[in-house]
Amino acid sequence: MTHLECGKCGTIYAANQLMNLCPACQRPLLVRYDLQTAALTMTKDALKTRVASLWRYEEVLPVQRRDAMIQLGEGWTPLVEAKRLGAAIGCANTLIKDESLNPTGSFKARGLALAVSRAYELGAQELAIPSAGNAAGAMSAYAAAVGLPAYVFMPKDVPATFQIECKVLGAHVTLVDGLINDCGVKVREGAAKYGWFDVSTLKEPYRIEGKKTMGYELAEQLDWTLPDVIIYPTGGGTGMVGMWKAFDEMEQMGLIGSKRPRMVTVQAENCAPIVRAFQQEDEHAELWQGAKTIADGLRVPVAVGDFLILRALRASGGTAITVTDDAMLHYANVMGKHTGIFPAPEGAACLAAQVALLEQGWIQPDEQVVLFNTGTGVKYAHLWA
Numbered sequence: 001m002t003h004l005e006c007g008k009c010g011t012i013y014a015a016n017q018l019m020n021l022c023p024a025c026q027r028p029l030l031v032r033y034d035l036q037t038a039a040l041t042m043t044k045d046a047l048k049t050r051v052a053s054l055w056r057y058e059e060v061l062p063v064q065r066r067d068a069m070i071q072l073g074e075g076w077t078p079l080v081e082a083k084r085l086g087a088a089i090g091c092a093n094t095l096i097k098d099e100s101l102n103p104t105g106s107f108k109a110r111g112l113a114l115a116v117s118r119a120y121e122l123g124a125q126e127l128a129i130p131s132a133g134n135a136a137g138a139m140s141a142y143a144a145a146v147g148l149p150a151y152v153f154m155p156k157d158v159p160a161t162f163q164i165e166c167k168v169l170g171a172h173v174t175l176v177d178g179l180i181n182d183c184g185v186k187v188r189e190g191a192a193k194y195g196w197f198d199v200s201t202l203k204e205p206y207r208i209e210g211k212k213t214m215g216y217e218l219a220e221q222l223d224w225t226l227p228d229v230i231i232y233p234t235g236g237g238t239g240m241v242g243m244w245k246a247f248d249e250m251e252q253m254g255l256i257g258s259k260r261p262r263m264v265t266v267q268a269e270n271c272a273p274i275v276r277a278f279q280q281e282d283e284h285a286e287l288w289q290g291a292k293t294i295a296d297g298l299r300v301p302v303a304v305g306d307f308l309i310l311r312a313l314r315a316s317g318g319t320a321i322t323v324t325d326d327a328m329l330h331y332a333n334v335m336g337k338h339t340g341i342f343p344a345p346e347g348a349a350c351l352a353a354q355v356a357l358l359e360q361g362w363i364q365p366d367e368q369v370v371l372f373n374t375g376t377g378v379k380y381a382h383l384w385a
Contacts (some may be wrong), residue, residue: 001062004205007308017064018122021304028305029205030245031062035056039253047220050117052076054110054213064112068121070145075213078223079370083336086280089268089355093368096229097218098341099375104141104165106134106297106344106375111147111207111238115199116142118206126151128196130183132235132296133162133380134375139199140169150197152328153183158296161379179291181302197378198367201236202305208242209383215246218370219256226261228367229351233346234265234274235300237309244312253273261370262320266311268293268325272299274309278320285305294325294383295345297374299342319362327352344380347373 004013008027013019015031022029038059048054054075078098086094099107116139119127128151129139136152143150151167156175159370166173176183184200184350191198201207219226226247232240240263250256267275270292277285288301303309325345332348335341341350350371357363 001031001035001064002034002333003112005032006030007305013184016122018119018124018197019205020198025119028202028208028308031205032302033060033207033249034250036250042253044224044255046260054113054210056216057213057216057327062206063114063121065121068117070113070142071119071129071144072109072113074102074109074210076217077101078283079218080339080341085335085351089351089358089367090339091354091358091363091367091369092365094337094354094374095368095370096339096341097214097370097372099214099339100344100373100377104134104137105373105379106138107211107214107239108134108138108375109222110210111135111139112138112142112199112210114207114210115139115204115206116146116148118146119197119199119204119314122148124148124197126194126196127199128190129153129188129199131182132180132299133379134297135279136171137162137165137169140166140171141192144170151187151190152185155179155183158164159379159382162296180262181287187313199240202207202241202308204305206249207238208245212246213244213373214239214372215243216250218243219250224256226256227370228261229264229369230254230261230372231264231266231350231369232372233295233298234267235297236303239372240265241305241308241310244316248379254257260316263312263355264357265313265318265320265347267347268295268298269322270325272322273301274303274306274321275320276308278310278313283310284385294380295328295349297344297346298349319357321356322351323349323352323356335373336377341373342377343373344375345376345383346375347371347377358370373379
């Protein structure tokens with residue numbers, strides 16, 4: 001790691017300080033590395049001998065001290081060849097990156113492992129997060145592992161499973177009458193009053209660094225190639241932004257070439273600010289009014305990193321699509337019975353999108369498509385009860 005750089009205005013900041021958004025323009029900060037030096041040791045051969053976790057990519061991760069690397073078994077999730085599913089939908093080369101096997105049952109463990117580890121390393125005393133569920137559970141777990149107090153703000157209608165998880169992990173849970181952006185207001189107020197460090201999506205530099213490891217793993221698991229299409233459920237969008245960043249880093253290190261997947265954002269029909277902005281060719285996504293969906297991770301009416309998500313979609317020749325809640329429930333059953341994976345609604349949304357894009361001819365039947373199941377359906381079992 002060499003420095004932090006604003007993803008919007010390009011202002012550069014020293015790395016070893018606790019920071020949230022760019023002070024100059026209030027947009028996300030990105031971590032930059034000396035990739036030529038990293039490439040000397042993070043070689044394809046060297047990686048074959050390393051631990052099966054996201055920490056295998058330590059040269060391009062921000063945590064400096066080994067004792068600050070909080071490890072609960074995050075990363076190196078399976079890339080499942082979904083042959084029966086592919087045959088059923090008419091896209092034989094369909095793969096599922098199953099993030100449900102991370103600690104706390106979702107991909108959020110990746111981002112929070114890095115955010116909490118780095119905050120701990122830099123001396124943060126207390127952490128706070130607004131969350132619709134999985135991010136709060138992950139933050140609570142990693143904070144508990146090193147004894148940092150954790151403050152969680154959730155919409156009051158979030159399923160009880162998520163609330164209970166955080167409480168059992170020792171977090172202070174406050175339920176808010178509103179959406180995740182309303183919870184974010186409470187976090188900012190508490191940060192100003194009590195000195196909490198805010199680990200909101202894209203409001204600190206390091207969650208992206210954990211999420212980007214999905215891109216590194218995908219390339220490594222596909223023998224340093226990338227698929228034709230990646231379909232990703234997008235709320236705050238850290239995973240989309242992180243993977244796009246990872247592809248650029250890997251190319252600079254000589255691990256992959258210039259070919260990129262077409263990136264697809266999937267959002268819920270009744271909460272689709274990124275899809276609307278993409279279709280209108282806007283640079284930023286306006287607040288979505290009256291956001292509502294069964295997929296709590298997709299109920300994000302505004303994203304601070306909207307321009308980074310849209311930039312990745314357009315640069316890749318990708319697209320953005322909505323699916324209904326009913327489609328999520330239906331395709332969760334389809335995925336489950338054809339793969340043995342019980343997906344969260346967000347993961348099922350990716351399959352619904354794939355089927356729609358196949359029908360439209362945007363995806364060809366012979367293309368290699370990777371779906372991201374971002375979490376376990378077990379936490380959403382009430383939806384099928």
